[in-house]
Amino acid sequence: MPGMPSEPGQDQPAGPAAPGRSRAGQVAVITGGSAGLGLAIAAALAQAGTTVVLASRSAGRCAAAAEQLSARTGATVHGLACDVTSERAVADLTDRVLADHGRLDVLVTSAGIQARGTLGRLALADLRACLEVDVVGTWLACRAAVAPMRAAGYGAS
Numbered sequence: 001m002p003g004m005p006s007e008p009g010q011d012q013p014a015g016p017a018a019p020g021r022s023r024a025g026q027v028a029v030i031t032g033g034s035a036g037l038g039l040a041i042a043a044a045l046a047q048a049g050t051t052v053v054l055a056s057r058s059a060g061r062c063a064a065a066a067e068q069l070s071a072r073t074g075a076t077v078h079g080l081a082c083d084v085t086s087e088r089a090v091a092d093l094t095d096r097v098l099a100d101h102g103r104l105d106v107l108v109t110s111a112g113i114q115a116r117g118t119l120g121r122l123a124l125a126d127l128r129a130c131l132e133v134d135v136v137g138t139w140l141a142c143r144a145a146v147a148p149m150r151a152a153g154y155g156a157s
C-alpha cells in the first residue's frame with residue numbers, strides 16, 4: 001500500500017519496553033508519523049499493542065495513515081495535525097493526548113525536512129527552515145512530553 005511501511009503481516013513489533021512495563025496499553029506520540037520512518041516506527045508500536053497518535057502538519061495525511069494502520073494492526077491509532085515548529089501546536093498536541101488517553105509513554109520525534117545543496121548553493125532560508133523543524137521542533141516536542149513522563153515515573157528524578 002503506497003505510503004505504508006510494509007505489507008500486512010510483515011510488521012515487526014517494537015522491542016522490549018522499560019523493565020516492568022509492557023508496550024501493550026502504552027500511548028505513543030509520533031511526530032512525523034504520517035510517512036516514512038515515523039510511520040514505520042508507528043507500525044511496530046501498534047503491532048506491539050501500543051495506542052499510537054500520528055502527528056504531522058497535514059491532518060488529512062495523518063488521518064489516512066491512522067485509518068490504514070489501525071485496520072492493519074487492530075490497534076487504536078489516531079491522527080492529529082501538529083506543526084512541530086509551533087510552540088502552541090506542540091503544547092496543544094500533548095494536552096490533547098493526555099486529555100484523550102490519560103498518559104504518554106513514548107515520544108518518537110521523526111518530523112523532519114532536508115536542506116540539500118553545496119555550501120555555495122544552499123540558501124540560508126532553506127537551512128534555517130530545516131533547523132527550525134529538525135532541531136527546534138524536536139526540542140519542543142521533548143520539552144512538552146517530559147513533564148507527563150516524569151510524573152508517570154519515567155527517567156531520573
Ligand SMILES: NC(=O)c1ccc[n+]([C@@H]2O[C@H](COP(=O)([O-])OP(=O)(O)OC[C@H]3O[C@@H](n4cnc5c(N)ncnc54)[C@H](OP(=O)(O)O)[C@@H]3O)[C@@H](O)[C@H]2O)c1
Nearest residue numbers: 032033034035036037038056057058082083084111112113
Ligand atoms: N529516511 C532515511 O533514510 C533517513 C536517514 C537519516 C535521517 N533521516 C531523517 O529522519 C527524518 C524523517 O525522515 P523520513 O525519511 O521519514 O522523512 P519523510 O518520509 O519525508 O517524512 C517526514 C515526516 O515529517 C513530517 N513533517 C515535516 N515537517 C513537519 C513539521 N514542521 N511538523 C510536523 N511534521 C512535519 C511530514 O509530514 P507533513 O508533511 O504532513 O508535515 C512527514 O510525516 C528526517 O529529518 C530525515 O532527514 C532520514
